[in-house]
Amino acid sequence: MMAYYARRKLPTSCLCRVSELRRQFTSASPLFFQGTSSVLSNRVPSSAPEGTRLTGCNVFKNKDEPLALADEEYPDWLWEILDPEAQQKKLDADPERKAKREWRARMRRKIKTDNFLKTMS
Structure with a gap:
């Protein structure tokens, strides 16, 4: 899997964030995974508070590092991926x-x- 990301020239810090999210979602309580409505109400808060600079996740040349958004601003399907x-x-x-x-x-x-x-x- 790392070879794929190396070919795509994505920073490894993004991979760390993905694995961190995966750990959070898999260690969450069973109530978290009971359907869309419970996902929206009982979802685990993101590890990066709103406004945090996500160092190493910039994929555009000559642009600033992206900032973390509030949990409500991310699409609902994002919370169901894991x-x-x-x-x-x-x-x-x-x-x-x-x-x-x-x-x-x-x-x-x-x-x-x-x-x-x-x-x-």
């Missing part, structure tokens, strides 16, 4: 996408098994 239940509901609504994801996982397991068996012989 919610496994919301993502599963979205996946269940699209059977073609779900089948493709399952096929990929099955093929990945098969390749790993085949590679392991090749090393044994």
Whole structure:
């Protein structure tokens, strides 16, 4: 994953913020993940208070570092990205996408098994 970001020339500090958000969302209480309305009312506050300069997240040349916005100013879908239940509901609504994801996982397991068996012989 790091290689992808290195090719895209994104700063690693943005990756740290993503992993920090992932930890916050996965360690949140189960009440947080009960649907859109509960996400809006019980969501975890962001780690950067409003007006904080987000150092290392600037992707434009000759521009200032972005400032953190208030939690209410971010779109609702942003708070559902790391919610496994919301993502599963979205996946269940699209059977073609779900089948493709399952096929990929099955093929990945098969390749790993085949590679392991090749090393044994």
